[in-house]
Amino acid sequence: MKPTLKAGLSITLVSALMFTAVACSGGNKNGGNNAAPSASSVATESGSSASASAPAAEKPDPFGKEPELVEFTTGIAVSAEANMPAGESFENNDVQKWFLDNLNVKPKVEWTTSDQNFAFDQKVNLLIAANNIPDVIGLSVEPNGLNILSKLVKAGMIEDLTQVFEDYASPSLKSAYALGGPDIMKSVTFDGKLYAIPSISDVETAIPVVWTRKDWLDKVGLQEPQTLEDVENVLKTFKAEFNAGALPSQQNIYNTDTASFDFVFGAYNSYPAQWITGADGSIVYGSVQPEAKAALQRLANWYKDGLIPKDFMMNDGTKAVEAIAKGSAGIFQGAWWATWFPLPDSVKNDPKAEWTATVLKGVDGIAHARGYGNVRSFVVVKKGFKNPGAIMKAINVSQEANTKKLDWYNKLTFDEGSKYINAKMGLLPVGVSAKDPFEISKRYKDIMEVVDGKKDLATADPETQVQVKSIQSYEKATDKLADMGLWSLANQFAVGAAAFTKNPVQMTLPAFIGTTDLMQKKKASLDDLEKRTYLEIITGKKPIDEFDKFVAQWKSMGGDDITAEVNDIAGK
């Protein structure tokens, strides 16, 4: 019995204190970084003190090979769908080999996380607390990347990249940023110093797209849905005809690209959990606006009528879309790129399945949607890392690769039958992409002009060429589903991006991103309250008027103070 007792005691202690265990190890290693040559003194010399090979006098070649191997540690989020050729991994594949041979740069993966449920952000937050971040991290702005960035800057954990960017960034990357406007760099600049290399959003990627099975629509003689009423009608018809009357839905009911209710909130011009500009010009919180009430009322009705799965709050994103693969769902909300996820499984299981995509008109007849801020993600370099110039070079190449200008890269990852077309994971050691914010719909027009023969393929830009070729070889293919990668690639623009052209979309961009002191203290309780109230209203446990009670409670529990604080900060 004695050991049991002791074990019991230790378990109590361990579980109570597991947080501090993480932080503690960091606390004691504190100073490990400071032992490295202080980077701030070096910043003005473009990090050249570290890379003795580049004399400060001559301009470094943005694509030049490093004289010595530069290894950097990093962390990545990996999708459950990832599918690499046998024996290969993020560290070991032909793309990385090119970087090793041509730039002498090599990533070393310190850890991986799931790409679900914000696991990556949580991991980074913990590592910040432990003062143990990897050399290079790529972070997305959603849900709170900019907040993490300001934390990193405040803690002095990352390099000032102003000079590195100046000296090493390629002309094409610089001009892409210039096209994006001054705000791009502003959002990653603190006190006039550039702390991260940003990627420009495809703002349209945030738009919730409604995907419907066209083959079923044709069978029952319905048009593609244009409004929420149409969606309701289609769901009811599909239930009667194909026993597929439930809308795939998951526990994250908003701000999630696949199987959430964003399209319903958007139809009412409601943006829960986002700080938006209110009618009077001040910043307000989307979750407590009257528009949200109307959307919740609609969702509650759908739930009552069985159009939403009874136990949707138990599903994560992966589980929610199982119905699509099984053929027991004929309409769902996805992103414009849903041809990569979750649609391949649907088509594999039922080759007759044909999907079409659109953006719904709102209740006022205009298509409304949430949007991303102008920065989508960014790359930061740990303070004291010896060779930020080399990272910048890798970023230069990634920009060329992401704009499809590199033949070797296209042959490996995009072209028909290429080795990694189905890999479903990023293979670049660091990923930055700076394109036009409205690139997707513009690219779609461009592609269609070439496909329809209005424009010569040779005059189109490299990425358009890649996409057009994929569409053409898909149309030529006798077995359309032999290469699922080709199916996804050809249909993402031909069907997915076409959604943005059907109804002109008005986007509402966030007016404030980040965290304030009061949010740190009070927002967790408010979020719990909000999640619970929303779910109770949708599932019919509470009447819709509970929403007004919730708003009053939210305001008195600190919501008003937080709102004032946000306006205060934004006003500065």
Next chain:
Amino acid sequence: MKPYKMRNNEVIHYHFMLLPTIALLAVFSIYPTLGSVMAFKYFDPVAGIWGSPWAGLDHFKMLFQIPEFKQITINTITISLIKIILNVSCALAFALLLNEIRKKWFKKSVQTIVYLPFFLSWVIMAGIFKDFFSVDGLINGALQRLTGGEPVMFFTSQFWFMIIIYLTDVWKGFGFNAIVFLAALTSINPNLYEAAEVDGASRWNKLIHITLPSIKPTIVLILILSLQGILSGGFDQIFNLYNPLVYPVADIYDTYIYRMGFQNNQYEFATAVGLFRSAVAFLFIWVSHWLAEKYGDYRLF
């Protein structure tokens, strides 16, 4: 245990045997405990825990201001108590029933089978139970065939959710206690039973007058030892099954600490909650030891 009068060199090897345990405790419990000082700091990762500025009792003040805290405390204690009572009583009933069986091979195999779930991780079990109790799962399927009514929403109804928490916890855990009871049962002197048989006692009489009194110390001991875990209502289980709709009844200290610490990055606050919980847990341990000494005839110190 009476104080030993043996010479040190006769027991020295026992001390050596303790070393690994002490080392583990030092690394995983005692050393991290120092980090609890974070609960009194405004944490700055670069300065480290020791270098961060002091916050005094700010985080603890916040603790008593948040509306959910009282509810979470009540939840934690209720859930733990009910689990302890259910676990012990089910294990006891099961052990007594199994003990009546003569066939040794049957006894052994049943014992092993009920003990098996103890080794499965809650992450896997939660996935299985979610399917099991889902709207179109096995249980609802059976209910529909029997009654034909609406499916029961096990996971969103606060009442049913708690029933599932208790049921699955007992199912997973009672095998362990049952083995302890079975061991206690085998150590009862068979002469007692034989004597009772001669006096014409029925099975029931034997159970009431011989079996239960003989294993009373074991029962008391298990109950008392369970008290230590009173403030850990089973994080793995609840975390893997719950959702916002059942927070009001299912949220316990550990799940709350997790949400605050890992999801909202309020490490100092989460540490304060953890420290508070540890203090209360210490009180319980102390009381349970006192009880153990008084009623279980069992002493540790």
